[in-house]
Amino acid sequence: MTRSSVDQEGAAPHARHAGGPGMGGETEGGRSDHRRDRGHKRRAEPGPPRPKRRILRWSALTLAVVILGTAGAGYLYYEHLNANIQKDKLNLGDSDVPKATPNAAGQTPLNVLLIGSDSRNTAQDLKLGGSKADVGRPPLADVQMLVHVSADRTNMSVVSLPRDTMIPIPRCTDPHTGHKYPALSLAMANESLGRGGPGCTVATWQKLTDIHIDHFMMVDFSGVVDMADAIGGVPVCVKQNVWSHTSDGHGSGLKLKAGTTYVKGQQALQWLRTRYGFEDGTDLGRTHAQHMYMSAMVRQMRKNATLTNPGAMRSLAETATKALKVDEGLGTIAKLYDLSEEFKKVPTKRITMTTLPTVQWSQDHDRLVPAPEDAEQLMSMVRDDTALDGRGAKPKATEAAAKTATDPDGKISVQVRNGTGSDTEAPAPQRASAVAGILQGKGFTQAAADTTPATEAKTTVLYPSADLEGDAQAVAKALGIPLKQVRKSTDVSGVTLLVGADWRTGTAYKAPAQPTKAPSTAAVLNGDKKDACMPVQPGFTW
Structure with a gap:
């Protein structure tokens, strides 16, 4: 296996990712850590704008406006904003997965992979955490979420992959240099991004899940600060006073009183980056906190359907589009708007956020591997377009059209x-x-x-x-x-x-029953749950 993608804490050669959340990792005592979150370089010079199209409000954070479909508002400067959006190849792997078979109405599911990079290649990202030693190193995909919109657009499933998970990574080719990265039989999930770009992360997901990915969206976590301010803050809840801080410099610095707080700016970023202080101090707890934030943000933005201040609207649009990198099939405001219209068809009560079930890896207990049965159950439901919340119709046994064998x-x-x-x-x-x-x-x-x-x-x-x-x-x-x-x-x-x-035994194969609800180990959070509150890790209260 290749070198681990994490910076080491002390001299331990297999140190677990201790930092980085939301879009990457935490800043711990000023030291560099590959697990800390960073973002992508902002581009595009301001140009003469011209109003052209009314679209939804944006957010640079993963499941923000474009992703979870908030209401449209304001005139955006179309051509200028198009120039802001960065684009890259969709799939850098050697193979593809066929799209799902259309349903009786001719509809097919929509699968979008959300990626949060921990790149530290801008001055703003370094200011938010990290060190100059991190500049120029390959980025890590420290946030990976598959957004699956059902064929009939009645429900949405979101599956997060903890970055500590060991999975196969296929061979990928860098579209800019032509360099070919060999396949890895087992590696940290977040390493795929540094092997040619987001298209390799797409190829990795397709290999892992056998689900066709239609688009990807990669976001710059440094835009979270501006986004949170622009929407007026996001309500989050902790069960006790929390302070993500240790005597040796670990932690995001998040300090909140028990109950609900509307977090803005850097405090919102701290929430998304907190690992030490939530649940048991692992990457799983951080993932759950991110789901809580995103669900609350979607509800908040749908509740406040418009921005009355044109200046704020323009600032929000500028920040969000500069933070985005998408595949070439999604590289204009018009296409992003069309995508958002599909997302908006799903009510918040039918959005289900989950985490891929994992267990400790036998070779290193600081790493995870997909839980054999529960992970497959979750992904098979997504492949079969079955709602994860258990509210949909009972899945019907469907078969692909039979083909004629070429040989006896x-x-x-x-x-x-x-x-x-x-x-x-x-x-x-x-x-x-x-x-x-x-x-x-x-x-x-x-x-x-x-x-x-x-x-x-x-x-x-x-x-x-x-x-x-x-x-x-x-x-x-x-x-x-x-x-x-x-x-x-x-x-x-x-x-x-x-x-x-x-x-494992017997002479006759018995097909397993089709599940109707996500396994409990997937840590299900419904998008309409307003009373969710994060447990605080012992020792991190004040």
């Missing part, structure tokens, strides 16, 4: 891999050989065990190219595997059956 069963070569193991459970012995034997008994005489290491929560059939899709479906149908568990993948060279943790 006896001539289909099938490699069977044992993917029944996990970080917490050893693989079932000789499982690939056993299932290969089952296939042979059903007429697939060229089925054979493959010793390539694999881990898969749900049994899946993979195929590398469209001409083998029918053959792969034939294998699935013979074993009773739902066709939605058959997918294209460039990680295999032929039809490959990954026997997952859901089929």
Whole structure:
């Protein structure tokens, strides 16, 4: 594995990310830490503006206006603001994931990846935290959230990935230099951004979730200060007095009294960056605090649907557009407005914020890995376009359109891999050989065990190219595997059956029941919950 993406605390070679929240990490005693949050360089010279289009209010923080769809207000200076927006390639990986099949009304889900960079390459970012030693180093994607809007636009699911999570990162190519970064079998989730740009983070998510990403939006956390002021503050709550500060210089500096406070400016940034002081002092607690802030901000901005001060409106628009970097398919005010209109169709009560369930990594307890069953349950619901809040209709068993096999069963070569193991459970012995034997008994005489290491929560059939899709479906149908568990993948060279943790024993595959609600380990927060209040970590009260 490559070098860890974190700066070390003391001399420990595997020090856990202690800083950085919201858009990155915390400033601890003036020292540099890759985990502290930074943002992106602001660009664009002011030019002669001309009013052109009425659009929603903006925020530079992840699930702000554009993301969660606030009401439109004010005339923005269209061409000038277009020039502010930075653009980059959507996907820098070697493969893509097909879009979801349209529903009966011809609608498809919308998936947008939100990225918060900890870059320290501006004077303003350094002033907010960090040191000159951080200037020029590869940025880290310290905030990653997948926003999934249902095909019928009735609900929205938000899934956060803790940055301490160890996941595979695919090979990526830097679009500006042509440099090729090799694939990593396991690395810190936040390393992907430094391997060519946000398009590598998109490719990493697609590999992790098998969900097609339509767009990305990367934001500059230094804009949070201006954004919070422009919207009049965001209400947040703590159960006790909290002070994120230690004697050796750790902490964001956040100091609040128990109860609800409208945080603005740098105090809002401190809230989003606080790790020491919330819950158990881990990155998970910080993620939960970010969800609380974002939910409150959306409600606040939808409540105050307009800005009456044109100067404030212009300042807000300037700040937000300079803070954004988006994919090329989303690089104009008009396209961002159209996207916001889709988000606005979802009521706040149907917005569900979650965190990908994780467990401690056996090789380093300061790191996390996706929880084998709960993480797959959560992501399978997103893939199947099932609402995470349990309020939607009960999911129906849907199948992809069947393809005709190009070869008879006896001539289909099938490699069977044992993917029944996990970080917490050893693989079932000789499982690939056993299932290969089952296939042979059903007429697939060229089925054979493959010793390539694999881990898969749900049994899946993979195929590398469209001409083998029918053959792969034939294998699935013979074993009773739902066709939605058959997918294209460039990680295999032929039809490959990954026997997952859901089929460790027995000769017949039993498809797991479709979940109707996110697992409790996903730390669900409903967008309409107004009484959410952060627990304070012992030792951080005053």
